[in-house]
Amino acid sequence: xxxxxxxxxxxxETGKVVRINATGDLRQRLLAMGxxxxxxxxxxxxxxxxxxxxxxxxxxxxxxRKNEARNIIVERFNHHGRRGRRKRRxxxx
Amino acid sequence: MGGEAGEKEGIGNxxxxxxxAIVGNPNxxxxxxxxxxxxxxxxxxxxxxxxxxxxxxxxxxxxxxxAEIIDLPGIYSLSAYSLDERIARDYLLKEKPDAIIxxxxxxxxxxxLFLTTQLLELQIPMIISLNLVDxxxxxxxxxxVDILSSHLRIPVVPTVALKGQGIDKITEMTxxxxxxEWHKKMARVRFGTDGEKHISEVEKLLxxxxxxxxxxxxxxxxxxFEGDREYELLLESKELLNRINEYRKKTEKMxxxxxxxxxxxxxxxxxxGLVKEAVTVTADIRITLSEKIDAVITSRILGxxxxxxxxxxxxKISIDFSQPGIEYIDSLFTxxxxxxxxxxxxxxxxxxxxxxxxxxxIGGTGTVIxxxxxxxxxFLCLSFLEDIGYLSRxxxxxxxxxxxxxxxxxxxIPLILGFGCNVPGILATRVMENEKDRLITILINPFIxxxxxxxxxxxxxxxxxxxxxxxxxxxxxxxxILTAIAVGLIFxxxxxxxxxxxxxxxxxPYRLPTLKGILLHTxxxxxxxxKRAGTLxxxxxxxxxxxxxxxxxxxxxxxxxxxxxxxxAISPVFKPQGFANWKASxxxxxxxxxxxxxxxxxxxxxxxxxxxxxxxxxxxxIKNGTLKAxxxxxxxxxxxxxxxxxxxxxxxxxxxxGAISKEAGLKWAVFSVLFNTAVAYIISMGVFQIGTLxxxxx
Numbered sequence: 001x002x003x004x005x006x007x008x009x010x011x012x013e014t015g016k017v018v019r020i021n022a023t024g025d026l027r028q029r030l031l032a033m034g035x036x037x038x039x040x041x042x043x044x045x046x047x048x049x050x051x052x053x054x055x056x057x058x059x060x061x062x063x064x065r066k067n068e069a070r071n072i073i074v075e076r077f078n079h080h081g082r083r084g085r086r087k088r089r090x091x092x093x
Numbered sequence: 094m095g096g097e098a099g100e101k102e103g104i105g106n107x108x109x110x111x112x113x114a115i116v117g118n119p120n121x122x123x124x125x126x127x128x129x130x131x132x133x134x135x136x137x138x139x140x141x142x143x144x145x146x147x148x149x150x151x152x153x154x155x156x157x158x159x160a161e162i163i164d165l166p167g168i169y170s171l172s173a174y175s176l177d178e179r180i181a182r183d184y185l186l187k188e189k190p191d192a193i194i195x196x197x198x199x200x201x202x203x204x205x206l207f208l209t210t211q212l213l214e215l216q217i218p219m220i221i222s223l224n225l226v227d228x229x230x231x232x233x234x235x236x237x238v239d240i241l242s243s244h245l246r247i248p249v250v251p252t253v254a255l256k257g258q259g260i261d262k263i264t265e266m267t268x269x270x271x272x273x274e275w276h277k278k279m280a281r282v283r284f285g286t287d288g289e290k291h292i293s294e295v296e297k298l299l300x301x302x303x304x305x306x307x308x309x310x311x312x313x314x315x316x317x318f319e320g321d322r323e324y325e326l327l328l329e330s331k332e333l334l335n336r337i338n339e340y341r342k343k344t345e346k347m348x349x350x351x352x353x354x355x356x357x358x359x360x361x362x363x364x365x366g367l368v369k370e371a372v373t374v375t376a377d378i379r380i381t382l383s384e385k386i387d388a389v390i391t392s393r394i395l396g397x398x399x400x401x402x403x404x405x406x407x408x409k410i411s412i413d414f415s416q417p418g419i420e421y422i423d424s425l426f427t428x429x430x431x432x433x434x435x436x437x438x439x440x441x442x443x444x445x446x447x448x449x450x451x452x453x454x455i456g457g458t459g460t461v462i463x464x465x466x467x468x469x470x471x472f473l474c475l476s477f478l479e480d481i482g483y484l485s486r487x488x489x490x491x492x493x494x495x496x497x498x499x500x501x502x503x504x505x506i507p508l509i510l511g512f513g514c515n516v517p518g519i520l521a522t523r524v525m526e527n528e529k530d531r532l533i534t535i536l537i538n539p540f541i542x543x544x545x546x547x548x549x550x551x552x553x554x555x556x557x558x559x560x561x562x563x564x565x566x567x568x569x570x571x572x573x574i575l576t577a578i579a580v581g582l583i584f585x586x587x588x589x590x591x592x593x594x595x596x597x598x599x600x601x602p603y604r605l606p607t608l609k610g611i612l613l614h615t616x617x618x619x620x621x622x623x624k625r626a627g628t629l630x631x632x633x634x635x636x637x638x639x640x641x642x643x644x645x646x647x648x649x650x651x652x653x654x655x656x657x658x659x660x661x662a663i664s665p666v667f668k669p670q671g672f673a674n675w676k677a678s679x680x681x682x683x684x685x686x687x688x689x690x691x692x693x694x695x696x697x698x699x700x701x702x703x704x705x706x707x708x709x710x711x712x713x714x715i716k717n718g719t720l721k722a723x724x725x726x727x728x729x730x731x732x733x734x735x736x737x738x739x740x741x742x743x744x745x746x747x748x749x750x751g752a753i754s755k756e757a758g759l760k761w762a763v764f765s766v767l768f769n770t771a772v773a774y775i776i777s778m779g780v781f782q783i784g785t786l787x788x789x790x791x
Contacts, residue, residue, distance in 0.1 A: 020354070025174040026595040031357035032170035033597065034204050037350075044384075048396035049493035052596060054387070058203045059232075061387075061600040063489050065496070068595050 002076040007053060007069035009043040015074030016040050022071035034058045035072060111271050113152070113160045114185060116212060117196030118205050119167030120482075120601035122224045124148075126196055126254040127164040128613055130263070137617040140180050143528060148617075154268040163190065169204070171211045173323035175594070176528050185215055186308060192270050193219040194263065199229035199236055199251070200602070202372065203364050209245070210282045210360040214312040218270045219279065221249040222263055227256075228602070233376040240371040246277040255607055281311070284359040287347045291340040292318050298336055302328060318344075319353045383602035387486070396490045403483065404509055411470040411513060418466035426459040448642055448649070449635070457634035460687065461627040464516050464748055469619050471510060471517035475524060476614040480606030484524055485598055492596065498578050499585040501527065501596060504534040508577070511541030515745060516626075518543075519752040520618060527594045533584050535757050539745035539769055540577040542570050545689040549740055552692050556724035557733040565734065569741050576742060576772065626751030629762070633747040634686060641683075650697065656682055670739060670774070671732030671781040681739070687746050699723045731788070735781040742773035 009015050017039045020030055034057065035041070041057040052065040115130075117123045127135075131150025140147045148164040165184060166177035173179050185193070195212055197205040212219060221241070229236060242249040248266045252259030269275055283289055296314040303310040306327060316324050317337050328334050341352050348355055390399045430451050437447040478484045488502030495502050503525045511518035518538045525531040547566070554565040640656045647653035652661065652675065660679035667673045676698040683694040699720055728736065744766040745753065754762035 022595075026597070027353065028170070028172045028174050029595060029597050031353060032172070032207060033599075034207065034361055036354065036358050036361055045388075045391065046393070047391070047489050047493060048393050049490075051493045051496070052489060052598075054391070054489065054600060058201075060201050060204060061384075061602075063485075063492075063596075063598050063600050065492070065596045068597060 003073055004076055005070045006041065006043070006055070006072040006074050007066040009041075009074065009076070011043055011045050013076070014040055014042040015076050017072060018075050019073040020071060021073065022068070026068060026071065030072065033062060041072075041074060108157060108159045111154075111158055111160045111191040112163060112188070113192045113194060113267060113271075114163045114165050114190040115194045115196065116165050116181060116185070116208070117167060117224075118169055118198060118201075118208060120599060121167070121196050121198035121201075121205060122254045123164065123167055123196050124614075125607065125610055126194070126222060126224060126252065126260075126263075127162060128610055129254050129257055129260045131162050133613065135613070135617070137621050143176060143180070145176060145180060145528070146523065152264065152267075154264055154271065158268055158271055160191075160267065160271070162194075168208065170208055173321060175526070177526060179323075185212075185217065186312075190217060192267060193217050194222055194267065195219050196222045196224050196254075199223050199226045200232050200234065202229075202234075202236070202368055203361070206364045206367065207357075207360055210363060213245070213247075213279050213281060214309060214315060216279075216309045216312075218275065219247050220263065220266050220270055221245070221247060222254075222259070223249050223251045224254050226251045227253045228604075232381065233374060233378055235373040235375055237371045237373075241367065244280060244367050244370070246280045248275060255605070282360055282363045284315075284356055285348070287344050288318075288352075288355055288359065291344045294340055295337050298333060302330075302333065305329075315356065319356050320351075381602065383482075386603055387600070391486050391489055400487050400490045403478070403487065404506070407471070407474040407478075407506075408509070408513060410474055411467050411510070411517060415467040415470050419463045422463050422466065423459070426455065426462070430455055430459075445642065445645055449638060452642075452649075453635035453638035454631065456638070457631035458627075460634060460748060461623060461630050461751075464514075465619055465623065467514055468517050468520060468622055469615055471521060472615040472618045473611060475506070475521055476611040477606055479524060480604065480610055482601050482603040485600050488598065489600060496596075498581050500534060500581060501525065501530050501594075504530060507534050507538060508541060511538045511543060514543050514545065515539050515541065515749045516622075516752045519749065519756055520622060522756060523618070529589045529591055530594070532757055532761065533581050533589055535753055536584060536761065536765060536768075537577040537581045539749055539753075539765065540573050540580060540742060540772075542573040542741055543688070545687055545746070546741060548689050549684075549691045550737055552695065552720075553724060553728070553733055553737055556721040557728050557730055565737070569737055572738060572776075573741050576776070580772065622752070622755060626748070626755040628751075629754050629759075630747045630751040633750065637682065637686060650679065650683065650694065667739075669782065670735045670777040671785075672728065672736040672739075674727055676727070677736060681743065684740060685744060685747055687748065688740065691740060695724065696720060731781060731784040735777040735784075738780055739773045739777040742776060743770045744773075745769060 003018060004015070006015060006017075017035060017037050019037065020027060020035065022030060039057055041055050044054045044056050044061065046053055047063075052063045053069055055062050055064060055069075115123055115127055127148060127150065130152045135148055135150035138147050138149075139145065145166055150162050150164075152160045152162050154160050163184065165181040168175075168178045168181050171178060171182045171185075173182065184190070193212060193215075195209055197209060209221065223236065223238060223241070226236065236251075238249050238251050248270065250259050250262045250266055252263060254260070284292060292314050295318055296310055299310060299314050299317070303313045306313065313324060317328070317334075318341055320341065325334060344355065345351055350358070389395055433455060434447060434451055437450065475484070478487070484503070484506075487506065490502070491505040492502030495504050498504075504522075506524065507518045507521040509518075510521050515538050518541065519535050522531045522534045522538075525534060546569075550566045550569055551562065554562045558565050637656070640659070641650040641654050643655045644653075647657075651657050657675065657679055660682060661675040664673045664675045664678040667678065676695065679698060680691045680694040684691040744750075750762045750766060753765050
């Protein structure tokens with residue numbers, strides 16, 4: 001299993017949070033949003049200009065800049081794993 | 094105690110007045126519920142000392158209780174990090190409302206209940222309005238309200254605020270809770286064996302402090318256990334803090350996580366358990382309609398064109414469509430002016446009274462009223478976009494570009510609106526959450542060249558630059574944008590320093606807005622503009638009119654008036670800029686009325702027939718040929734350009750001052766007048782001097 005920072009997921013890919021490196025304000029916000037170790041997060045899409053990113057977790061959408069997402073370390077699911085197959089390429093324009 | 098109770102009961106036929114706060118996440122239908130509960134009887138203001146909107150209204154609970162409803166800012170948690178959270182938290186803990194109506198979005202239950210688990214610790218009687226149950230139904234979620242209620246041990250009422258469903262029940266339950274007819278003790282989240290053991294130790298330490306700080310013990314203990322900055326500072330004894338921190342470190346060592354994460358984890362654990370029991374998923378929907386829409390309109394290819402289209406339409410509607418309205422109001426006011434003039438004449442009022450009343454009071458009021466149309470249209474558009482959920486998508490699409498300027502994506506719309514008129518642009522900053530970002534966006538807005546400045550450019554550039562008028566005008570627009578960006582970046586690094594807040598923004602599902610919600614929102618904003626910005630605008634116009642009229646007997650705004658004399662006196666100041674002529678100086682003064690008034694003043698002062706010599710109305714028609722020649726005589730291309738730059742950048746007009754004062758306070762309005770004038774002074778001087786130098790070298 002590969003551990004990467006959350007901004008490096010590719011669109012349609014899901015990861016499982018293992019660690020949050022942020023501190024202070026950002027950490028508190030992320031925790032309040034339910035970004036906790038063990039939670040699955042999908043990168044849905046990247047904004048037209050390359051930043052921010054649109055994530056989906058706990059059945060809602062959260063957008064975050066790469067700069068913020070960099071602080072969240074996720075475990076990448078194997079591409080043939082549970083969600084890996086369900087890539088949403090067909091919804092990407 | 095007796096006095097307080099007496100006060101509370103004093104209002105309205107012996108009915109008791111209670112205070113009920115509405116608390117909930119952003120985008121959970123909080124405002125809609127507030128509107129449904131209070132109807133049109135609401136007051137929009139600001140929270141003390143900040144520019145965040147405060148809405149209050151009244152609800153007749155039953156024949157014994159009347160409740161003041163306070164709409165707290167939408168928040169995700171009760172930490173002390175963001176201003177919204179601090180406002181909500183301070184209100185709940187210091188003002189101690191009699192009850193809380195906690196709105197929970199049924200279609201997004203887990204995250205919404207996080208705040209609920211914190212509210213449980215405040216020991217304020219609470220009701221849950223389980224809102225948007227229809228949206229949850231569409232997501233194939235079945236929620237058992239009784240299980241939620243029995244586990245949380247608080248009343249839970251399913252509602253669809255948009256359709257007014259469940260509102261009566263909320264009112265009824267609020268009455269019950271306020272009358273003490275709900276006896277269950279609220280549930281409490283437990284933080285694991287290690288956590289609980291240490292938190293109860295912390296509680297023991299805090300008995301006295303909690304009493305002194307007038308805070309619920311459990312709440313204070315948990316917050317300090319988490320390392321809440323604000324409460325740490327409020328704690329008197331350093332030793333106490335050290336002992337609490339010992340418990341904290343012990344727990345962190347045992348669990349292997351920091352306490353903040355542990356607490357959040359147990360809260361979400363509690364929620365998961367609750368949701369598992371109360372919610373049944375009847376069918377799995379992979380992609381919602383909202384997601385399908387987003388896949389198109391926030392996509393790589395269509396995201397920006399779609400946003401541009403939205404902005405274009407908004408611009409069209411608010412600026413172009415408002416023209417007929419403005420002209421209609423203008424003509425009504427002209428009629429009114431004539432009528433009052435005649436009336437004053439027939440009752441034999443002295444000329445100076447008529448002049449000041451007509452031009453100052455009525456003219457000033459007219460200026461305020463003409464802004465009502467574009468402001469109302471802008472807010473109609475903004476409320477619509479916000480309620481439907483597009484505003485956050487716009488921010489998502491534009492964030493990258495704005496980030497480069499040190500601002501969040503939501504700053505884009507206020508700035509682009511500034512090209513039409515800075516007043517609605519500044520008012521539109523309401524959609525921004527962060528105080529500093531908002532202030533910067535407000536303060537740089539006047540540099541964006543508004544529509545009123547265009548006639549000035551055309552007149553002066555038209556007179557002086559024969560062929561290149563288009564290029565000159567374009568360069569002025571560009572100069573305005575560049576100055577706005579530069580000043581924004583400077584402010585971010587100096588007077589409004591501070592890390593830009595982390596960008597973590599929810600993209601709520603699209604929802605159909607209600608006409609009622611949009612109209613109420615628009616009305617609230619228009620009314621508060623008229624009331625709060627209006628007074629300042631009329632006052633300044635009155636002052637300028639009087640200065641232009643005095644001393645009695647001179648032609649108003651001529652060289653002999655006080656205003657003219659001041660113009661004459663200060664004109665040497667503009668020598669380094671190359672336009673040290675008194676007519677230009679006076680025009681700068683009248684330009685404060687409205688930037689387009691420069692046209693009327695220049696016309697009047699250069700002695701050419703103009704329809705509106707008093708210049709407060711502005712849109713004077715000028716006989717072209719002679720005026721152009723006369724202006725061209727007084728300006729070289731370089732000094733004309735420097736004059737135009739000055740007009741672009743100097744003090745915002747009175748209406749904009751009013752808007753800044755309303756949104757950021759009088760202090761910032763004054764700052765803006767002084768700062769922008771200084772910027773204009775320096776930049777035009779630089780351009781003129783460097784230009785002169787280059788000319789000399791050639």
